[in-house]
Amino acid sequence: MERVKPRTLTGFMELLPNEQIEFEKFIAVLRDNYIKYGFYPLDTPVLESAQVLLAKGGGETEKQIYRFKKGDTDLAMRFDLTVPLAKYVALNYNELNFPFKRYQIGKVYRGERAQKGRYREFYQADIDIIGDGELSIIHDAEIPAIISDIFTGLGIHDFKIRMNNRKLLSGFFELLGFSDKAEDILRSIDKLEKIGADKVTAELAEYGVSPEDAGKILDFVATEGSIEEKLAAAEKYAQKSALYDKGLAELKEVVKYADAFGVSRENYTLDFSIARGLDYYTGTVYETQITSHPEFGSVCSGGRYDNLAGFYTDRDLPGVGISIGATRLFTVLKENGFFDFEKTSPIDALIIPMTENIGYCINIMNKLRNAGVKVQTYFEDKKLKKKMTYANRINVPYAVIIGDNEIAENKLALKNLETGEQIICTAEEAAKIINA
C-alpha cells in the first residue's frame, strides 16, 4: 500500500490528549460564565457566501481569507464571529428579543503568514449584547464583571481590565481643534506603546499638531493615578466639547456600576490611551492584561459600537461585546507552565483485572460509574507490569486491582497511585474515596 506521511498544517493547533483535556476545561470556564450571565448560545456556519461575509470588504483581512468556489458558489470561511453575528441578527431580526445576548465559541480562519504565535485556525470566544435602537450603558459595566469571573475561574488573579471611552478620546481631539484629524491622531496614539512618545510627536506634527498640542495629547492619554484621580483629571477639560462630556459621563456611569457589580479595583482601571482600532468602536473600550505577563498583550478586548449590522440592514443595532482569543491565550498559558499536564487524566480510576472473571470486573465498573466515577478497565491480556505502566502513563490517580481473592470476598483492592497505599474495600467504599 502506498503511504502518505501524516502531518498537520502549520498554524493549526492540534493538541496531545492531556493538553486537550485542559483545553476543554479552559473552554468550559468561559462557556459556563457566559451562560451564568444569561447569554444565548449561537453556532453559525464556518462557511458562508463570500458576498455576505465580505459585505464590509477591503483591508488586510480580505487578503487573509480562505475563499474558494465550489461549483458556482463563491464561498469563504469565517474570519471572526462578529460578521456572522451581524448577518444572523439582520436575518433573524423578527425572531429575536432585544437586548439580545449571545455567546459564541468557535473556530475562525485567517490565512496569515505562518509565524510563532500566529494561528490560521483558532478559537474565539465572544459575547455581545445587542440592542434594538438603543442599549443601556449599564451593560457596558457588566462586561468587566464577566471578564473578572472568567479570569478568576481560570485561576488567574493578577489580571487588569483597562477601560476607556472612544467619545472621550475623540472629544479631546475635538476640544483641541482637531476634530477632522481625530482618526489620524488615534492611529498614532494606538502605536504609542510600540514606537514611543518621540515618534508619535513627530507623526502628529505631520498632521499639523503642534509640539505643544502633541504634549497635551500625550499627557492626557498618560494620565495616572486612582480611578477617581483620573476622572478628576479628565474633569478639567469638561464643557468644551459635547462629545467629550458625553464620553466622560459614560465612563463615570461604567465605573459606578462596575463597582456595583463587585468588580475589584485590583482588577480594573481606566486608561485614556486605549483606542482599539479605528472605525468600529464608538464608546466604552476594553483591554485586559495579565499583570505578570505584559508580553501577552491584551487577552480579552472589545467595546461598544453603534451599529452592528449596517451592511445588512437599515435597523439601528448598537451593541457591546468582548472577544477572547482562546487558542492564543491557552497557548501562552501553556508555554508559561500554567497547566500541569502530568496530573491530567481522562479517568479517576483504572480497573486492572488479575482474574479470568471479567464479568465481576465489569460489575464493579458499572457500580463505580453509577456512583459518578470516571473509570475504564484494562481489558487487554497483558502482564501486570504492562498494565501498571499504562495506568501510570495516563496519570490515573487510582488503580482498582481485582484478583480471585478480592472476588471471593466481593471486594476490590484500591491502590492510590500517588502514595502507593493500597486497601481492600467494597465498590461503594472505593467510590467514596475516589470521589473525595
Add this chain to the structure above:
Amino acid sequence: MERVKPRTLTGFMELLPNEQIEFEKFIAVLRDNYIKYGFYPLDTPVLESAQVLLAKGGGETEKQIYRFKKGDTDLAMRFDLTVPLAKYVALNYNELNFPFKRYQIGKVYRGERAQKGRYREFYQADIDIIGDGELSIIHDAEIPAIISDIFTGLGIHDFKIRMNNRKLLSGFFELLGFSDKAEDILRSIDKLEKIGADKVTAELAEYGVSPEDAGKILDFVATEGSIEEKLAAAEKYAQKSALYDKGLAELKEVVKYADAFGVSRENYTLDFSIARGLDYYTGTVYETQITSHPEFGSVCSGGRYDNLAGFYTDRDLPGVGISIGATRLFTVLKENGFFDFEKTSPIDALIIPMTENIGYCINIMNKLRNAGVKVQTYFEDKKLKKKMTYANRINVPYAVIIGDNEIAENKLALKNLETGEQIICTAEEAAKIINA
C-alpha cells in the same frame, strides 16, 4: 451604504436561539457520556492538507469534498472524523497510550447536492478505541452500553441496537462456496431493505448464486427470534468455515459481555443482515434504530476494523468505534416535536427594575448569581408592559420585580410567570425557590 441581503447557505444548519440551547444540551449528553466512559477529547483541524486527507482517495466522497488552493497549498475540509483520527494516531503514535480511547464532536463538510435532510456542514459525534497490534473483543461489548446510556440520557427509550459480525457474514458466503464473491453478495444484501428479496435473488443469480443458495442466504440474514434463538440458528452452520466460526465466537463474546455491562435486552438484538458498507469493517458491526421512527434509519452506527491508519503507517492499529450524526439526529427529533422550545430560556430569572435604584437591583443580581441562579436584569428604560413582554418572549420562569417598596424592606417581588403567583421575599429565599 450599499447593503447585502443577509442569508445563510443551503445545507448549513443555523438554529434560532432557543433551538440552539436545546442543541447544546443534546450535545452535552453525548459528551458527558463519552467522558464518563473514559474517552479522551480530541480536536483536529477542519482544514488539512488535501494530500493527507485524501490519502485513501477515490469514490463518491472525493467529489463532495470542499477542496481548494491557498497560495501553493492544496487544502481540503474534513469530510469525516475518522481520517483525521487515523492521521493523528499515526502522527502521534509515540505519545499515545494504547488502547487509546478518544471522542471527537465536530463539524464535517460534504458538498452534496442540496436536498431535504442533507447537510453540507454537520456535526458528527464519534468515539473510537484503538489498539496497538491487538484490541480485546470486550471493547466491542462496551459500545452498546455507551449507546444505551446516551439514548436513555436523551430521554429516548424506544431504541434498538442491532449487532452483527462481518466475519460471520463473509464466513457464511465462504461455507456456501462463494468466498470469491463475498463482496458482491454483501453489496446486494445491503440493499435488501430497499429493493426486496426478489430483486436481490435476481442480482445474486448474476453472480452465479443459484436460487437455492440465494434462498439460504436470504433465510440466514432474516433469522428471527431471541438472541439465544438466533445464536442457536447460527450454530447449525458451525465448523464449515474457520472465518464463520470466529465471527460466531466473537458475537457470542459480545453478547455475553453486553449483558454484563447491563445493556437491556429491550435495547439490543442481533441482526445477521447488517453489513455496514464494504471495505472497512471486519468484525462486530452496529446500527441503532428508534423503534417508533424506523424512517430515521440508523441514528448511531459503527463497528470493528482491523486497520485504522494503513494509509499513513505500517503499524497495525485495530479499533472499534461508532458515530452519531448529531445534526441529522437533532433535526429529525426537532421535526417530530421532541423538544419543547416554548419552555426553553437562557435564564432562570429576569430582574425587572421599577426603581431608579439600579445599584440595588445589581446587588440582588449578584446574590442570585452567587447562589447559582442564571439571571439577568432588564436595564432598558421601558414601560413595565414592554419589560414583561420581553420576559414572556424569552420564556423565563421567574420575574424578580424590584420597586422602591421592596428596596425599603430589603426584599424583592418574585413572580412565577407560569402560575402568575407573586410573593415578597429576600434574595436568599428567592434563590432557593428558583433553584428548586
